[in-house]
Amino acid sequence: MAVGEVMRMEIPSGGDMSVTSPELHVLAVDDSIVDRKVIERLLRISACKVTTVESGARALQYLGLDGDKGASGLKDLKVNLIVTDYSMPGLTGYDLLKKIKESSVFREIPVVIMSSENILPRIEQCLREGAEDFLLKPVKLADVKRIKELIMRNEAEDCKTLSHSNKRKLAEYIDDAPSPSPSPSSSTHDDSSAKDFPSSKQMKSADEKFSSLL
């Protein structure tokens, strides 16, 4: 799966869109244990898979964005939606939103902010930063249902566009001859042994080390 392709619906090759939608996997972030319990139930009763974490830092860790393993570390993980509280100690929901939108891998994941305070500048700030929606606490079942419908609709549209563009890309790939990647190192690469892979600075120096041992 290519990097950036976080959410996918399984579309049969016939292009039939009337498949049963897979479950959304939602990452819910809230420092309140009571609210975590409630949002988890709201989401589960709305047929979503749920993972709850208690802080923005833990959310980033879960996504693999905390710099430890790098975003590629968790292949089975497919988060389709992040729902986060705004006021949290440490990383606020807004901070978390920014970090997610800054990530090339995760920026496509919709983020919904929850807050008990109806502060218009705060709402505007979040929406400007790319939040999908803003929920006023206490969150109700109707709110979750609405969000889910919104996300599912967006995903269906994305997949429609994507399946078209994927078919086009596939056709282009078959037509194009594979082109070699340019070597990042400035010195000429006059290694006589044939190399089928693009040479990198790292690999070149490893080669150099090896050849110096001979």
Add this chain to the structure above:
Amino acid sequence: MELAQMQKSLQDYTKSLFLEGVLDSQFLQLQQLQDESNPDFVSQVVTLFFQDSDRILNDLSLSLDQQVVDFKKVDPHVHQLKGSSSSIGAQRVKNACVVFRSFCEQQNVEACHRCLQQVKQEYYLVKNRLETLFKLEQQIVASGGMIPAMELGF
């Protein structure tokens, strides 16, 4: 007591809590989330609320008893309690927290002490009422009956 009588008592008791403003519609939301697959959802959430609130109230008491009160510590606690009480529908606790926060903003130590007492009072009240409610429910279930769904026509 007859099952039907117990169920009626439960309904009347719950209704009174709403009429007194002890509980608000968010509590009904929680009840809607309870079903055969999650028969104890409400009591589980409420239990978490009790545990969380006990901790917060303890921290608040300690913070307000300091020689120099650090409102940067006090306010987040009250905010937390306001949030969790709101999430379970404990309306009077939530309202008491709102008042509390405004006095935190003013850094009025005297008033904050009074607010803490008020919050505690409302908290013990809703705790007491909900424990009674759950006991009534348990009696009904133990007698083989079902918890009647709350009617919203009041």
